[in-house]
Amino acid sequence: MINKALNHLEELLVTFLMGAATLIIFVSVAHRYMAGVDIPGLQDWLLTLDFGWAQELCIIMFVWMAKFGAAYGVRTGIHVGVDVLINRLDDRMRGKFIVFGLLAGATFTGIVATLGAHFVWENGAHYAFFKFLGMEMGDLYEGPTTPDLEWPTWIVYSAIPLGSSLMCFRFLQVCVSFIRTGELPHHDHGHVDGLEEEVPPTDVDFYGMDDNLHMHDLKHPMVGDRRSGEDRRHEAGEKPDGERRHDERRKGDEGDQP
């Protein structure tokens, strides 16, 4: 329940930041050129507006988008890696490496979140909270502000601790679900079929193909080449484990329909 709300919030935030940043830059550029055109009334009004902050806001929005989008990316399995070797291992070994990779991700993002939180706290958050609570501040550092918008930087930089903690949480979540089900989030399984239609689906993702840039989970067969061991078994009339399980599941799905 809470998880679902979090998912939605994450998607909404990322979508909004992407769209809004594009609009802001568009409007500021349009403003720059429209203000030069001599239209009575309109020009005067445009000249009263100042879009000097647009670049800075766009950068801030994209940094936030990057941090939270990276967390969303863990959930969609988009992060690319060097998986040529581990995709050739057998299922058990590969499983171990996948868990190791996910935990490494959680460790890194965890450390970064801690470092970032410390940094943000020292550079103004501490001051701001104490001021807000009306507490004794002593010689706390108020922290710098951004050049154009003059926002306190600690608010801007809090994207690091917030985004990284979320990412850490996502890595752990994916890891737990992988240990339980043997499945990784990897949104291409259906998509490759989607390309059969003449127009590609709206969210076709070429970084999500079944290539050697992503880890292969234990549930789905590879779309490209089968690994040599599986190939032989395949020729012997036996389906690879993953595929068989996949088929059974599909059969189960179809059975549910009237």
Added chain:
Amino acid sequence: MNAMVIFGLLAILMLTGMPISISLGLTVLTFLFTMTQVPLESVALKLFTGIEKFEIMAIPFFILAGNFLTHGGVAKRMINFATSMVGHWYGGLGLAGVLACALFAAVSGSSPATVVAIGSILLPAMVKAGFPNKFGAGVISTSGALGILIPPSIVMVMYSVATNTSVGALFMAGVIPGLALAATLGGVTWYRARKFNYPRQPKATWGERWKAFRASVWGLLLIVVVMGGIYTGIFTPTEAAAMSAVYAFICAVFIYRDLGMKDVPKVLLNSANMSAMLLYIITNAVLFSFIMTNENIPQALADWMLGNGLGMITFLLAVNVILLLAGNFMEPSSIVLIFAPILFPVAIALGIHPVHFGILMVVNMEVGMCHPPVGLNLYVASGITKMGITELTVAVWPWLLSMLCFLMVVTYWPGLSLWLPQQLGML
């Protein structure tokens, strides 16, 4: 010594299959905790400031524009236009595919996106027209690689981020090599089609050509917006990218109406997902190159190269071999972000022009996208055609071979890349 430790650790972490961004970050953290006195806070700050550059923001914008165009009927109309122009020659639709890829490359900054956009429409049509599956897949997966050579190009933005080279100059420098590569690939297509006598399309009249041109003109105008805007100085590259995203949105939703308003959030989310992944690699790669510079590794490498009397020719050959090998493991953006900061100082010390070096790297990346085990283009083409990767590898080799020859030409003939930006006074 330190260099060996850093690279060894990075290589080991990468080979365990964790995301590249994470292995870069963990290498840096391990190094910081154990071997240097660089304050950790500066690392946390770098995580934010690493991508705090307006130039980098061109990447999400170009991805967004590309994603709008992939579904907009832009690709379809470009294919029609290309077919009406060259369809009656040997290779017919195949040749049209090369031309359409080149046109689409001029509005999109990514190779796999070009393969998706052109391939998903053209490949079924080619099979229907009587071409073997192999031929079509070979043409499209290699021509799709033009996406990162013909501007705009996401990989070029990555290179400029890693080395502080001007994006505008890189874009202009990519035009002539891009057209030359398109001609080369077209030539191979024509030759093979003539040899095997593949079907040709009926010749279109000038009236039909004009009609096809009129239909595709909205997409073609985007080329003018981006290149013209940057060249005349109306926009910075990032602003041009944002303008092209808005323009692509208007094109897809209001002019061609292939996309409804309800699809827009999906496209936004999907683009944000991809860009966040790339931006995350950039953040960590910036950290990594910060450590490298701190340890003076590129400088040491440059001194070593010069001390051993290794000249430009040997160096460029070595660069090509290293990058082609790296292309077997990683995707282009990561390769550029990791290798450019190391190789760039050496190249400068040897008197190689930064822009020429950038184009060389981009062409190298193109080759890497077209062969297994990680070539993104191949996997996309495999998704469209349902062919296995081994089969596709065989299918692309004539084009891939010509691409390798082309790489050699680009490597040792700087004039090919530098002439246009020099004429335009951008260098």
